[in-house]
Amino acid sequence: MPRPIRKSTAAPLRPPAQAAESFRRSRRDRAVETAQDYVEAIADLTVSPGEARVVTLARRLGVTHVTVNRTVARLQRAGYVRAKPYQAIFLTEAGRKLAAECKRRHETVVAFLRWLGISEKIAELDAEGIEHHVSPETLAAFERLLRKR
């Protein structure tokens, strides 16, 4: 009964494709977020308590050791970590580089939120979600503001 409303027979293809771009990026981001969280946590744990083990990672990330296991295997395939059965997990050069970038970006986002007057706790919480979606341009804008504060 109710017929679809269409502006023309030839459906518009350009404008919608452009509008979809931000959604696509947002989704694609999700695939690397986990990797970033893991390498950052591994880098932390390698400093203290001295090495990254499966259970320690699981506690830090709030998941079971099974999830950690599978994800670490994937990160190894992707070339970010080295891991052998029943041993500690180490970052590769690529992993260390990624971790450093993430750490810097995370700290910038937290500092920026703190500058806005957000409490330490909320800033940490929000940053964890936000940091993965901040473009270089926006990160630069954050840093600019923090410098001239």
Add this chain to the structure above:
Amino acid sequence: MPRPIRKSTAAPLRPPAQAAESFRRSRRDRAVETAQDYVEAIADLTVSPGEARVVTLARRLGVTHVTVNRTVARLQRAGYVRAKPYQAIFLTEAGRKLAAECKRRHETVVAFLRWLGISEKIAELDAEGIEHHVSPETLAAFERLLRKR
């Protein structure tokens, strides 16, 4: 060979659990992000071109009509939309409310990024990812700054 390094026999449980909180929230958020993107898109399309159809939504969100179909079914189970086979998709009262909240938040984030000097295009792109992770506190801080600009 290499033995795990442990500070004490009784592994610390409190501090790590607290650290894991932000990761858990960030992950939990992901589950509702899709719902928010969909209801916002449906609300838009209901205004123009007049109704939300499966293909239109698919083009807007940059996915196939199959994905839209399955997700719309889930949103219906969740009580956000009404949808019957081969007909347009409508928001329920709950869906309209959620869409309005998302729209307002999205616009605030974009306006804030624009205020920081970010270009329209990048602001839109970043906002799409960031908006889902902005707490009420942080949103309020954005609005405060925009008011006294």
Add this chain to the structure above:
DNA sequence: CTTAAATTGTATCTAAAGCTACATATTGAA
């Protein structure tokens, strides 16, 4: 040196979100 506890690994399930390929329904135009 044995053994209980902790850690790590494996098998298997679930759910979300993406896809292609194919089937069915609807619309609009000849």
Add this chain to the structure above:
DNA sequence: TTCAATATGTAGCTTTAGATACAATTTAAG
């Protein structure tokens, strides 16, 4: 009114990320 094009639906595959239950290994303590 038929029919081709468009829209919608369905079947089945993939990946990611979570889980429980159970098996195997390692560590630490007696």
